Amino acid sequence: MQRGYVLVSLDLTSIVSIDKKNKKFNLLPVLDVTILNKAICFNTITGAKAIQKRIIKFDTNFPEIKIINIAQLYNKVF
Numbered sequence: 550m551q552r553g554y555v556l557v558s559l560d561l562t563s564i565v566s567i568d569k570k571n572k573k574f575n576l577l578p579v580l581d582v583t584i585l586n587k588a589i590c591f592n593t594i595t596g597a598k599a600i601q602k603r604i605i606k607f608d609t610n611f612p613e614i615k616i617i618n619i620a621q622l623y624n625k626v627f
Contacts, residue, residue: 551590554597556614564588574604582626
């Protein structure tokens with residue numbers, strides 16, 4: 550079980566993760582708890598904001614994302 554802050558789509562249906570093979574950011578659909586374990590998790594909102602800005606600079610076509618506490622997603626899945 551992860552804790553902290555994660556980057557998610559605006560409708561809370563997808564989380565941001567890193568594809569280690571291609572070294573890119575991905576949006577994975579939140580279907581069960583195992584997907585949440587693949588999320589990029591941050592201890593502070595400041596760290597999450599820094600990565601959010603870098604994602605926007607890196608890929609301008611990436612969908613809009615926001616920062617939430619991962620506990621909200623665990624509540625949604627269970």
